[in-house]
Amino acid sequence: MGIKTVAIHSDADVNSLHVQLADEAVNVGPAPTSQSYLNIPNIIKAIKDTGAQAVHPGYGFLSENAAFVKVLDGIGVTFIGPSEEAMAAMGDKIQSKIIAKESKVNIIPGFNGVVRDVDHALEISKEIGYPVMLKASAGGGGKGMRIAWNDDEVREGFKIAKTESMASFGDDRLLIEKFIDNPRHIEIQIISDKHGNTLYLPERECSIQRRNQKVIEEAPSTHIDERTRKAMGEQAVMLAKHVKYSSAGTVEFLVDSARNFYFLEMNTRLQVEHPITEYITGMDLVEQMIRVAANQKLIPKQKDIKINGWAIESRVYAEDPEKYLPSIGRLSKYIEPKSTKGQNEVRCDSGIVEGSEISIYYDPMICKLCTHGATREEAIENMKRALDSYVIKGVTHNIPLLREVISHKRFASGKYSTKFLAEEYPTGFKGHSPNPTSLAQLASMAGLIHAKHELRNWAWGRGREALLKEDLQGKAPHHWEIFVGVQGVEETIPVKVQKLGKTANGEDEFEIHTPGMASFKTSVHWPLESPLISNKFDNGEEVTLQYLDTLPLGFRVQHLGTKFDIT
Secondary structure (H helix, E strand, C coil): CCCCCEEEEEHHHCCCHHHHHCCEEEEEECCCHHHCCCCHHHHHHHHHHHCCCEECCCCCCCCCCHHHHHHHHHCCCEECCCCHHHHHHHHCHHHHHHHHHHCCCCECCEECCCCCCHHHHHHHHHHHCCCEEEEECCCCCCCCEEEECCHHHHHHHHHHHHHHHHHHHCCCCEEEEECCCCCEEEEEEEEECCCCCEEECCCEEEEEEECCEEEEEEECCCCCCHHHHHHHHHHHHHHHHHCCCCEEEEEEEEECCCCCEEEEEEECCCCCCHHHHHHHHCCCHHHHHHHHHCCCCCCCCHHHCCCCCEEEEEEEECECCCCCCECCEECCEEECCCCCCCCCCEEEEECCCCCCEECCCCCCEEEEEEEEECCHHHHHHHHHHHHHCCEEECCCCCHHHHHHHHHCHHHHHCCCCCCHHHHHCCCCCCCCCCCHHHHHHHHHHHHHHHHHHHHHHHHCCCCHHHHHHHHHCCCCCCEEEEEECECCCCCCEEEEEEEEEECCCCCEEEEEEECCEEEEEEECCCCCCCCEEEEECCCCCEEEEEEEEEECCEEEEEECCEEEEEC
16 A cells, blocks of 8 residues: 555564564663553654654554554544544443444343453343353454352352453453353454444354354354344444444344354454455455545445355464463564465465564464365365464474364364353363374375385485486485384384385375275475475375474474474
8 A cells, every 4th residue: 555654563573573573663761561662652752763654563563553543533642443532432341332232233141341340240140141251342353251050159150250351451340241142253344434334244254262262263153044144244334324434343142042043242443253254255454444444435235245255264372271371481483474376375364483482471373274175164174274284393282282273173064152262171181192094194105204214314414426426326325114103102103114206206206005095106296495295185185294393303393283203
């Protein structure tokens, strides 16, 4: 769009990617968010010093802070987002439920007011009927939320939710509503201009969550039919128009098994998962936000909004995938997956590079990894390939969990709810447990790696002419019979590897045999500097391993997202 940019950053983010990409950058304070990214006076000074004309808040920090919008209005700087009034109205969960009811939007049964104390919370909970959800009025992202199934859990949850709410949002007000068991979390993206035009875009499914925070999203949803999509979209538009909303926003709903839907909240900002909507609609939401802020009319009409294919987003976090604890450290190796089909089917929205540090001060998200396909099945396969080829070293990450969920038969069926992770991994995610097919593939690839290592060791120190001569004379190693030990598997697996010769492009060609799997021929391009090894098996399935480390008696690889020691 030809717009010059100014990035603000804290001391901790001085070398961040967004700082390097911007035309200018201004340090707004120390690492703690209260002293930098939430420090309105320092940010206003940066705006004045650089002469910035508009502010895009992203999707965190001050993105839903009406007081910040008011300050910007006071100095004549455009906020790329909704008005102060609309944000204040919809940013408060208590007020937004009242407005939703006035707008004829379906709402969850509950108490539409401020809960005074524990006794009041108990009284309300008994009137609504258990289970109930205690929620922070001022925020989201899973913070300040507790489910209570009885009086004791209300007493405990009330105290915890108030404490979390105050710590996260500076506001400890709570609301209570009926908790819908086994719901699906589905949201409608809207975009409104300042001329009375509002569009709703196809829904996003956000039901794969941990601790009420989204992990995997997809668009559209397998659960929503055209009739429900239209009804949800029209209610979202009614709500936006009721508060004279302008900019991008998201209306979130809980949807039960019968496709009854209930208003949850409205996010008055750009959502983290906006890329998957952009994938299936072709609409650049950030560009539309900027155009709306510049008082331009929306050009597309509702009839122009179509669904093109399917898109999935995996939130890659620096965290322990079992206990969801953040992992900090420096990225010693970092390679993002790329589109391989010439169709832009893979998109990485990240703010880091190799050498970046994941700090204790901010959200541990590494990347929003998105894939697109003509069908849901194709989008899933593209996501599998992208996760398998995503190289992250230096911190623990949740790719093992993401890879397992994407491959899960229940996810493939599209029949899941917000309870998916709790139900499928009740004691925590422990990593991929190989089935006979994946174990045979892993053993075959391990045999191939062993053969390549042996050939490299043999070639070490020989000149090029000697190599060619001895290879032609059959003196080079060409046959291996090995027993592969896989971490977590009791018995070793016999693997036979035969070097057949060279392919037309000069690659070594092998035949590999593993019990339980047909013999297959393969040639593998594996440069010494690359951690990725790919092979296409006879059944058409392509498997990509990551070579992680050399061990005293073997090596460590990553297969289907999970690390395995091979001996």
